[in-house]
Amino acid sequence: MRSISATFDKRLYAASGMGAIASLLLALSKSMKGGEVVALPGSYGETLELIDGYAQQLHLVIGSIESFSTDNVSRRVLLLDSCIASRDFGDVVNCGKLHFDLIIFDTTCFTASSGRIEQVVRWSRRQGVPLILVRSHNKLDSLGAEYGRLGSITLIRSDFATQRIPPSCLEELMAETRNAIRLLGNAALPAHFPPFVGTSSYRHLTRRRMASILRNGRFSSRHFALRLRGVPSQLQSVHGLYVTLGSREPLDEAAGPQAAAAMSEELSEVGFPIRHAGSFGFDFAATEWFHDLTTDRYSVRIAVPDLPSSLWIDLTRAIGDWWLDSVS
Structure with a gap:
């Protein structure tokens, strides 16, 4: 991940991975009300349950990536999950131009240094679509010793000349996410950061x-x-x-x-x-x-x-x- 760290535009921390995704999705339902969230089969069940039950201003659609190549909604978000099948993941990162305004990638099941994450970052840039990375840091990145809990939300912008969503909308989304973290009591504490990371x-x-x-x-x-x-x-x-x-x-x-x-x-x-x-x-x-x-x-x-x-x-x-x- 060091090779792409310089491209990070904004990063927020939360008390857990689920706290991070919940805050982001609730902010998304407010700032992109009426938008469509496209998820692939096998996506993490609790994330889909969260959208269906608590972010009902968003329209959740589950299906293959080929089903969503046309532009017929005002805002469309791709929810890419590290739980999906290898075949579906390959279809996504090798596909041609798709009409998405934003990609949310839950990377929890990959280590922070995984090449799969870099693969999706490169793909989102080719697509000209801004990317938000969401993860839990207490699963694979702490060698089995959970020093508290930690989640993060990282925005990686694409070229403003090619992206479909205005920069002001991304700023609003991240501001609403920060506010949701505060109101939901999801703020990270110093004790949530494993002391040995980075060595x-x-x-x-x-x-x-x-x-x-x-x-x-x-x-x-x-x-x-x-x-x-x-x-x-x-x-x-x-x-x-x-x-x-x-x-x-x-x-x-x-x-x-x-x-x-x-x-x-x-x-x-x-x-x-x-x-x-x-x-x-x-x-x-x-x-x-x-x-x-x-x-x-x-x-x-x-x-x-x-x-x-x-x-x-x-x-x-x-x-x-x-x-x-x-x-x-």
Whole structure:
């Protein structure tokens, strides 16, 4: 990220990643009332729930990127999420000219130094569309030690000569976001900033940790694709941090949480490092239920840790066997 840091126009901090995205979306609903927010399938469910329930001045549309290449609304915002499938992410950053006024990119599932973030920055510049980066800093950027919570909102402008949205609108949006952070009690505190960020050893250890997680995640995707063939699942998200497992018979709101809890409990009892937890970035596998608003189906998310490969291979196989026997 150091190569693009000089392009940052404005940065705001919030008490958490969700606090940052909530403040931004509420400000967007006020400054771009009646605008359309386009999200891709697989986008983070709580973000979509937030728009649908608390930013109703915005019109949420979920679909493929090809569906939104025409200009038929006064303001259109692309919500790009690091949770979407690899195929959809590739379609976005390789597409031609699209008619968006603003791109919001939730980068939470990438480390701050990820090349994927730079890829989207370059793409937004080619498109001539201003970009806002939103992230949670307590997932992958703190080596499993959460020193408080921290979220950020970073505006990267495009060339004023090509962008469709006036600079004054961006200034208004960031001012409204700062005000929302204040009114919602989302302000960051000094204790929210991890003390070791920026050192060379931190960056080195983060790269090693992420390499281990991604290596384990690729094995899980390959194994589940073979072992759970025919079971509806999302196995190739662009971030590579977790997979979601569905079932041939759709899970409902009760069965999803029950499956996440039962699997983690039973596998933990036989000695595997797996827990039922509502987050990710731990040194154990974290299971949680997941509601896909695109399909209105429930599934179970398996967050991949940086465990030794031999241990993770055994746990992945145990997860696949348990899922076949108990759910699918």
